[in-house]
Amino acid sequence: MAETNARGSAPTIRDVAALAGVATSTVSRALSNPDRVNRATRERIEKVAAELNYVPSSQARGLSSGRTNAIALLVPDVTNPFYFDIIRGTQNQLKAAGYTQLLVDTEESAEMEADTLQKMQRTADGFILAASRLTDTQILEAAASQAIVTINRSSANAPTVVIDTPGAVVQALEHLASLGHTRICYVGGPASSWSNAKRWKTFEEESRDRGLTTSRVGPFTPKTTSGAAAADAAARTGATACIVFNDLLAIGMLQRLRERGIRVPEDMSIVGCDDIFGADFCNPPLTTMASPIEQAGRVAVSMLLAQLDPLNAGSSRRLAVMPTHLTVRGSTGPAPVQHPE
Amino acid sequence: MAETNARGSAPTIRDVAALAGVATSTVSRALSNPDRVNRATRERIEKVAAELNYVPSSQARGLSSGRTNAIALLVPDVTNPFYFDIIRGTQNQLKAAGYTQLLVDTEESAEMEADTLQKMQRTADGFILAASRLTDTQILEAAASQAIVTINRSSANAPTVVIDTPGAVVQALEHLASLGHTRICYVGGPASSWSNAKRWKTFEEESRDRGLTTSRVGPFTPKTTSGAAAADAAARTGATACIVFNDLLAIGMLQRLRERGIRVPEDMSIVGCDDIFGADFCNPPLTTMASPIEQAGRVAVSMLLAQLDPLNAGSSRRLAVMPTHLTVRGSTGPAPVQHPE
DNA sequence: CAACTTTTGGCAACCGCTTGCCGCACCCTT
DNA sequence: AAGGGTGCGGCAAGCGGTTGCCAAAAGTTG
Numbered sequence: 001m002a003e004t005n006a007r008g009s010a011p012t013i014r015d016v017a018a019l020a021g022v023a024t025s026t027v028s029r030a031l032s033n034p035d036r037v038n039r040a041t042r043e044r045i046e047k048v049a050a051e052l053n054y055v056p057s058s059q060a061r062g063l064s065s066g067r068t069n070a071i072a073l074l075v076p077d078v079t080n081p082f083y084f085d086i087i088r089g090t091q092n093q094l095k096a097a098g099y100t101q102l103l104v105d106t107e108e109s110a111e112m113e114a115d116t117l118q119k120m121q122r123t124a125d126g127f128i129l130a131a132s133r134l135t136d137t138q139i140l141e142a143a144a145s146q147a148i149v150t151i152n153r154s155s156a157n158a159p160t161v162v163i164d165t166p167g168a169v170v171q172a173l174e175h176l177a178s179l180g181h182t183r184i185c186y187v188g189g190p191a192s193s194w195s196n197a198k199r200w201k202t203f204e205e206e207s208r209d210r211g212l213t214t215s216r217v218g219p220f221t222p223k224t225t226s227g228a229a230a231a232d233a234a235a236r237t238g239a240t241a242c243i244v245f246n247d248l249l250a251i252g253m254l255q256r257l258r259e260r261g262i263r264v265p266e267d268m269s270i271v272g273c274d275d276i277f278g279a280d281f282c283n284p285p286l287t288t289m290a291s292p293i294e295q296a297g298r299v300a301v302s303m304l305l306a307q308l309d310p311l312n313a314g315s316s317r318r319l320a321v322m323p324t325h326l327t328v329r330g331s332t333g334p335a336p337v338q339h340p341e
Numbered sequence: 342m343a344e345t346n347a348r349g350s351a352p353t354i355r356d357v358a359a360l361a362g363v364a365t366s367t368v369s370r371a372l373s374n375p376d377r378v379n380r381a382t383r384e385r386i387e388k389v390a391a392e393l394n395y396v397p398s399s400q401a402r403g404l405s406s407g408r409t410n411a412i413a414l415l416v417p418d419v420t421n422p423f424y425f426d427i428i429r430g431t432q433n434q435l436k437a438a439g440y441t442q443l444l445v446d447t448e449e450s451a452e453m454e455a456d457t458l459q460k461m462q463r464t465a466d467g468f469i470l471a472a473s474r475l476t477d478t479q480i481l482e483a484a485a486s487q488a489i490v491t492i493n494r495s496s497a498n499a500p501t502v503v504i505d506t507p508g509a510v511v512q513a514l515e516h517l518a519s520l521g522h523t524r525i526c527y528v529g530g531p532a533s534s535w536s537n538a539k540r541w542k543t544f545e546e547e548s549r550d551r552g553l554t555t556s557r558v559g560p561f562t563p564k565t566t567s568g569a570a571a572a573d574a575a576a577r578t579g580a581t582a583c584i585v586f587n588d589l590l591a592i593g594m595l596q597r598l599r600e601r602g603i604r605v606p607e608d609m610s611i612v613g614c615d616d617i618f619g620a621d622f623c624n625p626p627l628t629t630m631a632s633p634i635e636q637a638g639r640v641a642v643s644m645l646l647a648q649l650d651p652l653n654a655g656s657s658r659r660l661a662v663m664p665t666h667l668t669v670r671g672s673t674g675p676a677p678v679q680h681p682e
Numbered sequence: 683c684a685a686c687t688t689t690t691g692g693c694a695a696c697c698g699c700t701t702g703c704c705g706c707a708c709c710c711t712t
Numbered sequence: 713a714a715g716g717g718t719g720c721g722g723c724a725a726g727c728g729g730t731t732g733c734c735a736a737a738a739g740t741t742g
Contacts, residue, residue, distance in 0.1 A: 095445070103432060121351070145351075254622070
């Protein structure tokens with residue numbers, strides 16, 4: 001395999017040019033602007049390039065063009081299955097568009113997020129912030145100097161794709177109410193989470209409208225390991241049903257409740273959120289507000305790419321709302337009969 | 342925020358130099374080789390750079406140095422939780438070392454894998470191939486021109502980290518034998534998977550040594566959705582226990598078996614492999630050969646970085662074997678009593 | 683104080699590729 | 713046959729850094 005030139009390093013455009021007997025500019029054009037050169041010349045160049053196993057350097061190309069053809073995805077926690085689905089969605093869509101995905105874990109830290117945004121501004125053409133922990137101001141600043149799309153973090157300052165969990169919360173409440181539950185507890189996620197605030201707000205308002213008694217516990221870290229504490233706290237409130245910030249936490253609660261002999265759904269109904277991997281096969285299977293997470297990732301990429309495209313800059317969508325629906329499984333059931341003490 | 346220079350674009354080293362009253366070379370040195378310049382000068386430059394919000398272009402830097410400070414991780418399927426754990430491991434370790442992770446999904450295709458390796462050779466400083474589908478020859482070729490580490494794909498041609506699932510298979514067999522099982526079925530994964538071949542080989546040999554009756558079904562795509570077919574096939578063999586290629590498949594089987602009224606573990610014991618997210622909370626919880634997957638990712642990064650380091654090139658480890666152990670949960674139990682027909 | 687060493691900063695040549703501009707052929711018109 | 717296009721390829725100036733080499737300045741030494 002002819003993978004190195006006379007100097008022993010990877011072949012460059014110059015090597016191709018020399019061997020094909022043309023100028024480097026011609027090679028460049030033949031490869032990236034085929035119509036600009038004569039067909040015969042182009043074919044000769046392509047042949048030589050193939051022989052030499054020539055691969056253009058994206059770095060060098062980026063230097064002149066100013067683009068990197070990479071976009072960065074910032075997630076608070078690569079560990080969380082919710083983000084897996086986003087990663088999957090963006091990955092697919094980006095690859096289809098010829099972009100490289102740079103994956104960064106910001107470890108739930110706003111500082112790290114801001115830092116990455118700053119450090120990578122020249123490394124990526126754009127950023128997708130999943131569940132950003134940044135303040136509105138920070139997002140504004142960031143959006144001023146680079147292309148940004150946020151997921152589940154609405155802000156007037158950058159295009160956003162949000163998953164309509166508030167809508168799902170309403171469905172969940174109706175579901176629970178129809179099962180006879182009147183005392184419902186909201187099990188909260190991270191304090192800095194925008195979605196968490198949204199869900200709580202909707203929960204509270206809609207519960208009030210329906211004359212339901214609410215309580216709230218949390219905040220909890222959205223991991224299964226926090227489920228025990230969450231379950232204990234929720235059980236104390238006397239509620240017969242819980243709407244939980246996300247599936248991870250809900251699954252953790254399921255385990256703890258079983259250990260404590262609190263039966264789900266006989267004694268306590270649980271509704272999760274996101275419908276992550278595992279929600280369908282945990283025990284009991286989890287009733288959850290299903291989000292088209294992967295699709296959200298896809299849409300985010302489309303919006304970002306549209307933003308990057310000089311042709312329709314500005315004209316692109318600023319907001320996409322992904323519909324959700326309640327997926328009812330085994331973790332919800334009729335409210336227990338009240339025993340007078 | 343002073344984020345643009347007079348020309349309206351991002352500040353460059355020249356802008357800094359001009360404002361600090363020095364040559365660009367001095368700025369460059371002050372920033373990347375601090376001892377080379379006078380302290381006072383350096384501090385002045387740093388101050389100006391901070392004011393200007395100057396961020397060096399990794400592209401430009403890479404052009405001269407020939408390094409990109411990025412490494413690519415190729416996985417067959419981002420969807421698979423097994424790879425999530427790898428992604429997590431590499432991500433952490435790479436970030437710690439100041440590298441960027443490029444994530445690529447090769448869609449279980451050897452061709453796509455080879456293609457990516459080729460196209461990205463100038464984009465990444467090195468590659469980590471998780472469960473590579475490439476042939477030995479292809480790996481050899483690739484390793485000749487770039488730094489490569491494979492995970493779960495042993496090959497003399499590149500440093501490798503393998504997870505010792507054969508060792509775990511032995512443990513699993515002993516576990517099942519001690520529970521009285523004599524007829525055991527191996528539920529196979531993808532035909533092109535190296536680990537699958539390894540596991541089957543060990544399974545067969547060790548079973549023979551122990552006088553166990555074996556059977557084999559498959560290959561199956563390692564997804565929960567293939568679990569139904571796998572469960573049906575395994576049930577037909579008359580085996581009372583299955584060792585399954587991986588947890589994904591095993592979890593799928595669990596669901597199907599329940600639907601069919603085949604109780605786990607009373608009628609059939611199931612052992613999975615990998616201990617992925619979900620293995621502990623499925624129903625019943627899965628006995629599985631636990632792999633330190635995330636750690637495997639970490640180690641792979643270390644090995645790759647060692648390879649990249651000119652100081653100890655060649656002296657670095659070529660093989661790391663990650664120990665595994667059997668995690669016994671609810672999906673395995675005593676063999677059913679034989680009913681004479 | 684002269685000779686010598688060390689420190690420090692500048693010059694300029696790249697790294698690999700893109701692209702505006704120029705000019706040579708060649709083909710059409712009228 | 714002369715003027716005007718058009719197609720095609722080359723020249724050379726960048727893109728934003730890095731780095732070998734050099735020289736001036738500063739510090740050492742006997």
